[in-house]
Amino acid sequence: MIRKLFCVVLLALTIGSGNVFAQQIPEEEKISGLFPGISFSRFSSQIESSTDYRFYFKKTDVDSIQVNISAKDNSISQILEGIFKNTDLKYTIDEQNRVFITKGKPLELSLAKDFFESVNSLDEEDSISRISDTERAFSRNKLHVLGSSQSENSSSTASLSGKITGLETGNPVYGAVVFEKVNYTRAIANEEGFFSIDLPKGRHTIFIQNLGGFVEQRQISLQGDGILDISIEENIISLKEIVVSSEKMTNISRPQMGVQSLSIKAMKKIPAILGEVDILKGLLTLPGVKTVGEASVGFNVRGGAADQNLILFNNATIYNPSHLFGLFSAFNPDMVEEVDLYKGGIPVKYGGRLSSVLDVKAKYGDKEKFKVSGGIGLMTGRLTVEGPIGKNTTFVVGGRSTYSDWILDLLEEKTDFNDARASFYDFNFNFQHKLNAKNIIRLNSYLSQDQFRFDPDTAFNYKNQNINLAWTHYFSERLEAEFIVGQDRYQFGIEGRDNPLNAYDFGFEILQNHLRANFTYEMDLQHTLSFGASSIQYNFRPGYINPFGTESIVIPEEVNPEKALETAFYIGDAFEINDQLAVDFGLRYVIYNYLGPNTVNSYQPGGPISPSTITGEKSYGEGDIINTYHGPEFRVSGRYNLNNISSIKAGYNTMRQFTHLLTNTSAISPTDTWKLSDPNIRPQWGDQVSIGYYRNLKIDQYEFSLELYHRNMRNLIDYRSGASLILNNEIEQSILKTDGRAYGAEVMLKKNTGKLNGWISYTYSRSLLRTASDETAEKINKGDYYPSNFDQPHNVVVVGNYELSKRLSTSLNANYSTGRPVTYPVSKFQYAGSERVYFSERNAYRIPDYFRIDFSINIEGNHKVRKLAHSSWSIGVYNLLGRKNPYSVYFTPVNGTLQGYQLSIFAQPIPFITYNFRF
């Protein structure tokens, strides 16, 4: 009953009735009649039956009341006064003649006077306190209805015009770009800040971009011609490129997660070894990306092995991304436009590796004028020339090389290390030609080579050679296609010239031809489809040795060349369900054929793969399909915008990998070979589940992200004891089928603007391996999980840049990480005259933790417009603290007794200086 009562009260309030008391009612209905000793309930129903009054009360309140009165033209108030005399019951009557009986206090029908006002002021306070975010979010999301739909103009488009002014100054913003992202219609504000843009009638999100300012957005519903004045933040000094600003939005709004972009500009600020801007070293400052040590080739993403990263340099697959054993990355920084690393949420058009895709985008040259840029460091020099040829063609050509062995020469005097030599070069030529508005042709080519030797006897070399041609065709405004054909080649060689009788040439080679077709179709405002196919034809020469010279008695030997075809079809949809929710989902189907000619062993099923379980050998001819693996890969990721400044995302993807790096060392060594999946070595399979939270703070000044992931991996490769991987035709007898799992959390806080900018990232990650349960040959650590060689649970990176002035900036880079796992000797024994060591379980211990601080100062030349060259200096110190970070720890018998050593690579502060120029 009482509930009913309150409901009514609220109802009364909502319909806006005034505050009424019985006493104030001018005309009351008169009641006459005899009520002899009846209950109040009975009394009330008698009154209700003869009048308009309706009673509301709690039964228990009135149980004890006996009504015993005789009324003659009395008002209801008089009667109730009489009945309730000497009780604590009170009554209230409202306008609609409803009678509320309450105990103790009459029901209060009015609200506090300031009830509504106080709500308002609270609101106001809130918005003041969060003006930067909330108001911005409000104006961004508020729908501005413009124009009149009743206007006689019946055309389907309408004109939107207005004035763009600065938020703080109120001055017109000249040059601001107003655009929408469906058809990319755009307009530019004139000197007075006025713009005018013709758009189809209906809903639009329009973006306002001031060069160097933020991207502002407005939601409009354009009914007819209308005017919208917009105030935006202006930033007089242009510090940021448009790319960077769009990145800002993408942190929150792109549906994929686990994507890291680094502009070359950001990378240039990170202090580098020997002063060379290094893409791979830059990546290592991002959460989830690690390396087993300085000067090691390759990197590990989210607990994956170094060979599980697909490294693309303008469509070309790079098998060895380093120079000089990892001291330098193989990418010339002047050639690089942007770098994207996909740790999760890998786009459906990529495949073939388990852990990540590193997409390095190179330049095609400046459209406006010829430019020359370059740099001179301690060991290397580089030069890049770019520019237009005619109206529709641009090119860029760049080279980099060591120009001196002087460091080695210097060392020669101090050591008996004669004739050591190390050199490298790389060369790029990219070319873009616009045939017409609908067709663009691009040529990408890359060549890199390393050579080194330690004595005149043995020389090593390796080489990447890549070329591809891409044709972009716009079928329509909505359908775009890219066709790529290319060839990638990687090879390494060893020349042994120790002795004419033992002289040999050892070689390894990968040659892959690839063909790709990628389509994107913007179906409507909500759906963007991507689909296509790709095919890679692999030709591996997994190792050969030939005698050199007529005297050599080395027997020529070659591991059977391998061939395979990897074909994939994919389709994906970027689906914007609504403003909050967007989903990217795709399916990729991969078919892998291992092809003849080859000879393949078959083994007893279920038994260990070993020489004793060979049941037969089968030879296949040219073009025969030896076996086929195929299966789907799923890529799903979704984003939900909590509001304009924060979002949550989740993703799931599966990957397959058909090429395996054979390495017995923890880093990629220049003499590691690759192996294709065959009937005895299954392709690697992995999946990843991830979730994340993203938030921008202080008007996008700070970006915060948190990502969690869990990965499963199957058919990884570990090695049996004493496995020999070189010139081995029966590699399957040397490997152990291994499962892996990796999980972790990545937290990053990034400050994009201001004099002080940079980021802090913390990564917790584990990477564990386990000999597969169906592997019977050998069980590492009795078949339990053991940490992988690159399992480094804690990693903290701080990158800070401080601009002292426009010409002088400093950067500091600090890096901490848990020591990587290592297998220590736990006991020793005497054998063959020396003390020998017996090792612990695999990776049971860790080397000491890693900590390093680098510092650099960048000095820009003066900013005079007319001068010969713009130059800059980069001066710094690598490993400022000179901490002796152990790369590895080992034990070796010295004069018959065992001595432990730790090996550090950069054990002292290393100063560097580089001069860069462009004109």
Next chain:
Amino acid sequence: MMIRKSHSLLVFLLLILAFTGCRDPFEPELTQTDFAQLVVEGYIEINGKESGIKLSRTRPVISDTDPNMESGATVMLRDEFGYQWDLQESEPGTYSFSGFLSAFSTYQLEIILNNGNRYISDNLTPIITPEIGDVGFQKDENGVDIFISTQGNDQAQYFLWDYEEYWQFKPGIQTVFIYNPETNEVDYRRPDQAINLCWNNNLFPRIILESAGKYTDKRIFQKELVNIPNRSEKLMQRYSIKVRQRAIDRESYDFWEILRKNSDDIGGIFSPLPSLIQSNISSLTDPEENVIGFVSMGQSAEKRIYINVADVFPWPFFIPEYEFCQIENDTTFISAYSRKFSSGNLIPARPIMSGTTTIGYLGAPVACTDCTLRGSNVRPDFWED
């Protein structure tokens, strides 16, 4: 093959290249668990040469104790027909055998420890090692390389070499004199008192392995065994190396290769990860127990060569201990003999003559004159001049 050798060089280069890289002594914090696993080492000769099996136990990696030999065990060899040969413990932990065995039988080694634990080997098949083709040497800018050439056959494809080096050396200051405290005179030294010429040796060889299978006719040509660096004392007079060649089977080869890799190659940047050491001995008492070591049988081959300083002339040498050796400038006269020479720290080195009479001696520190402080003046039995 050179590939492997170059890996460690690669590491070296890297260090150099960075010109700040460094190698420091390191002691990890390890759990001091003493696993005390059984270690079995041995090669049984089948043609009567003395050979044997050594039994010991592992020790914690950081410990200074002597090898923990396992004595009191019963070790026997049994062929497939059940014939049995017992090995006798000749010194603690060493069980010797010298006898003639058929090369065409298979054998098993059985071990019963003092504590009753029993171990048995896999089947062992003796391999007759081909004779060593040649042990030679060559001088180049890196010193003198000693190499071996041999030829394998279908039974003997995998080779294991070890060696013993002996060499003569002379002290920094040579003297033929000795102070006799009884007569307070300086006498000429008797041959057994000679300290001018000593022998030194190196019995801690590296493991050297090679597979002949990859060469034409299984011929191994000039495989490097030892490098004697420039200025080494080893070649200042006369040097001798005895090389033992053993042909082993594939599994033993793998074991030795792992042992070698675990000792020589570990820790570099491109070094392989340490591998599990396997064994052809297993426990009958506890199948889970891990035993270390690989036992082989067969007949080994040996060869000894000598290298004289004349063969490598010119051979400048340098012995750090003798770097600052000098004969005293002041003559010690007869009256001072007892005071100066009786402690033994100063040895009479050069006589000072007055006419035909010796009036005193110039002394020299014992560390510079007495070669027995660094070696032995006893000529080894095998030594030929």
